[in-house]
Amino acid sequence: MKKRILALLCAGMLLLSGCGGNGGSTATTDYDFGGYPMQDVEKMTYWLAMNNNMSLVVKNPGETEFAKELAKRTGVEIEYIDPGTAGEEDLKNRMAAKDMPDMVEYNWSGFNGGPQQNLDDGVIIPLNDLIEEHAPNFKKYLEEHPEIDKMIKTDDGTYYCFPFIRGDKRLLISTGPVYRRDWAKKAALDDPKTVADIEEILKAYKAQGVKKPLSLTASGISSFMGNFGTSSGFYYADKKVVFGPTTDNYKFALETYAKWFKEGLLDKNFVSVDDATIKAQVLNGETGMAFTSGGGGLGTWLDTMEAQGEPFDMVGFTYTGLEEGKASEYHAFESNYPGYGSVAITSSCENPAAAVRYLDYGYSEEGYLLYNFGIEGVSYEKNDAGECIFTDLINKNPDGWTQASAMAYYLRSSTQGPFVQDKGYIDQFYGRPNQQDTLDAWIADYDEVIDSNLPKYTFTGEESIEYTELMFDVNEYVSAERVKFITGERSFDEWDAYVKKINELGAEKALKIVKAACDRYNSK
Amino acid sequence: MNTKKTFGQRLGRDMKMNWSLYMLMIPVVVYFIMFCYMPMYGIVMAFQDYSIFKGFSGSEWVGFEHFIKFFQSPRFGELLLNTIRISAACLAFGFPAPVVLALLLNEIKSAKLGKVIQNCTYIPHFISLVVACSIIKIFTAETGVIGSFYNMITGSEAGNMLNNKNNFLPIYVISNIWQECGWGSIIYLAALSGIDQSLYEAAEVDGAGKWRKVISITLPSILPTVIIMLIMRMGQILSVGYEKILLLGNDATSEVSDVLSVYNYEVGIKQSRYSYSSAIGLFNTLVNLLFVQAANWISRKVNGYALW
Numbered sequence: 001m002k003k004r005i006l007a008l009l010c011a012g013m014l015l016l017s018g019c020g021g022n023g024g025s026t027a028t029t030d031y032d033f034g035g036y037p038m039q040d041v042e043k044m045t046y047w048l049a050m051n052n053n054m055s056l057v058v059k060n061p062g063e064t065e066f067a068k069e070l071a072k073r074t075g076v077e078i079e080y081i082d083p084g085t086a087g088e089e090d091l092k093n094r095m096a097a098k099d100m101p102d103m104v105e106y107n108w109s110g111f112n113g114g115p116q117q118n119l120d121d122g123v124i125i126p127l128n129d130l131i132e133e134h135a136p137n138f139k140k141y142l143e144e145h146p147e148i149d150k151m152i153k154t155d156d157g158t159y160y161c162f163p164f165i166r167g168d169k170r171l172l173i174s175t176g177p178v179y180r181r182d183w184a185k186k187a188a189l190d191d192p193k194t195v196a197d198i199e200e201i202l203k204a205y206k207a208q209g210v211k212k213p214l215s216l217t218a219s220g221i222s223s224f225m226g227n228f229g230t231s232s233g234f235y236y237a238d239k240k241v242v243f244g245p246t247t248d249n250y251k252f253a254l255e256t257y258a259k260w261f262k263e264g265l266l267d268k269n270f271v272s273v274d275d276a277t278i279k280a281q282v283l284n285g286e287t288g289m290a291f292t293s294g295g296g297g298l299g300t301w302l303d304t305m306e307a308q309g310e311p312f313d314m315v316g317f318t319y320t321g322l323e324e325g326k327a328s329e330y331h332a333f334e335s336n337y338p339g340y341g342s343v344a345i346t347s348s349c350e351n352p353a354a355a356v357r358y359l360d361y362g363y364s365e366e367g368y369l370l371y372n373f374g375i376e377g378v379s380y381e382k383n384d385a386g387e388c389i390f391t392d393l394i395n396k397n398p399d400g401w402t403q404a405s406a407m408a409y410y411l412r413s414s415t416q417g418p419f420v421q422d423k424g425y426i427d428q429f430y431g432r433p434n435q436q437d438t439l440d441a442w443i444a445d446y447d448e449v450i451d452s453n454l455p456k457y458t459f460t461g462e463e464s465i466e467y468t469e470l471m472f473d474v475n476e477y478v479s480a481e482r483v484k485f486i487t488g489e490r491s492f493d494e495w496d497a498y499v500k501k502i503n504e505l506g507a508e509k510a511l512k513i514v515k516a517a518c519d520r521y522n523s524k
Numbered sequence: 525m526n527t528k529k530t531f532g533q534r535l536g537r538d539m540k541m542n543w544s545l546y547m548l549m550i551p552v553v554v555y556f557i558m559f560c561y562m563p564m565y566g567i568v569m570a571f572q573d574y575s576i577f578k579g580f581s582g583s584e585w586v587g588f589e590h591f592i593k594f595f596q597s598p599r600f601g602e603l604l605l606n607t608i609r610i611s612a613a614c615l616a617f618g619f620p621a622p623v624v625l626a627l628l629l630n631e632i633k634s635a636k637l638g639k640v641i642q643n644c645t646y647i648p649h650f651i652s653l654v655v656a657c658s659i660i661k662i663f664t665a666e667t668g669v670i671g672s673f674y675n676m677i678t679g680s681e682a683g684n685m686l687n688n689k690n691n692f693l694p695i696y697v698i699s700n701i702w703q704e705c706g707w708g709s710i711i712y713l714a715a716l717s718g719i720d721q722s723l724y725e726a727a728e729v730d731g732a733g734k735w736r737k738v739i740s741i742t743l744p745s746i747l748p749t750v751i752i753m754l755i756m757r758m759g760q761i762l763s764v765g766y767e768k769i770l771l772l773g774n775d776a777t778s779e780v781s782d783v784l785s786v787y788n789y790e791v792g793i794k795q796s797r798y799s800y801s802s803a804i805g806l807f808n809t810l811v812n813l814l815f816v817q818a819a820n821w822i823s824r825k826v827n828g829y830a831l832w
Binding site for chain 1: 575576577578579597598599661665666681682683684686774775776779782791795797
């Protein structure tokens, strides 16, 4: 009998504690934190997937100098949870086991059916009231930047995360087309302005004995299409949402690729080459034009070639327009709110008010400097103009760490997180003149092209599922047919049948979903 | 006088007598319950709109909706056909290969040479699939040993062999044989070593040649093993693994290389459509079960050998 009573008591306690956990989100009022460091806040858990640069130097994000300094300044001790290689799976397992950390830094705009679904399911909590009360810095930032404010809310105006914000347009593009300027100069050719210019340059390379003038991976083929004013995704053309692979620009791109393929200007192995192969081709002088990133791609190529002492003047060019003097009709820029690196507070968090106050630090003035540049006198110094300049601890690390790893140890602007990223990071990370020229070129047409980019819309849970289902089949078909058109296996006479099939597979339906989501965004 | 005992009584008595054997059995039973029977509960996902946050009890029941959706999907036919094509090719060429290898090894009289050859044929089995596929890709590339030879002979100008979808199946099957043939032959070698040598001596006395002995003694002796292996192999008819396909395939080959498991991986793991991919998985398993049953039944009817 005694045992039974004990068991009942235990069960009752379990139930009670369970309720307490769920009710946590409402107990927010009458709590004044004052300034930093916060007092008497219990240790909290924070889910953060380390990037490679960080995991090279520490085993857990908590070991970084940045995390230690942040804990000291905010007064909040954090237990970081790194999922290792499990990544998203780990998060889902925790979700299923109802064992969520207090805060989760992830791409909430796309994860598991989108933000609205996660709010509805009670995975994460709405933050409107909490921000109003406990996040003065973040609130101020949003008031000053209404366009960002619009991006980070769901359609009904709910805040669901402390976002990673790219604070300057120079941070909105990190990949693009590059070419060997020195070889083009040899043939007295200038930066390409039209597709015809690109072709001329490729032919000049060929004449100079370059084996594979243009080399692209399967995904590079798609991204390089910015030169033809199209892509494999959705975008605005004449203020209407269109699906790239059904447009005339896309057809023109494929026809051009097919021609280049036939003439040996485009590497015929484009379906099976990867980035490592392209790197080898570029460094061996077999390739003169490619699509790559400004840091990990072009930056390392420049480093390698300089170390070998070989002349190597590779630089980015602005996406060409279809006609001389016109900007490209479409190529993708990243959104100021890219989605990833944004922190949501889960329903398991027992003290969401404290979590909000903690996260608000990233948007304060000191927080801005800490997140972007690290600790003054250690990782950066201010120069006379008031600019933050990285010290040699970052640029020439005494422990032999790469610049990227040193950054990951002292600051967060090289990756992501709940703060506003400063362009000072990219300007110093792209240390070489060629990299700076490249970034200048890639961003040159920003003002003209940005209107063709879709806004940062959010799907409802149902839309998200339907869209994913439809586009999976569509994308499979599009990428398979793309190869056939380029290699000549399929004739362009069949273009109409191809477009029809895409729509049958569901592109038309998906387009309606995207359009509805964009309309909702625009009327927000 | 009570001769008719219930099953429980008989089991209890048996347990008392052979308790040590039952103890030995416990780990195996626990293993099967934990890793084979308990996860089966997850099959209910296929009939639900499963959401990880709501769990099994909170998710909505939808009956056969996911199955119907899959059968009506525009890709269903293509995926099924590709799966069967690859599986059938592996069966037709890959299944006899270890048998032939075992027979050949059996004829090698020098024990040392036999060991060397055996070891050489086993080694590929232990190479990780990722490494094996990288090797295949490098060898069949435009500049690779096999690739350049192939391009020279056929006059092909398509570059890497895997740029051409028609090359995918042969590369897949041949590399499978290369990797698994030696390992697969072990069981047949064991069967071969169990053959009564006096049969061969008797045959020799009767004037049988090498070929005659293989046909009349060796093959019939290992036939039960071959049949059992074949029946078990039939149970994997729709289970073409996604790993190798993902590692070798590309946009040019996807038309022939996309199989059910790849699709399942894409929708299940990458898109988190748990219910839908459970339904596909269940369908897969049912078809496999059907094939095993059919193979077993046919085998029993035709030559009397059967697994159960």
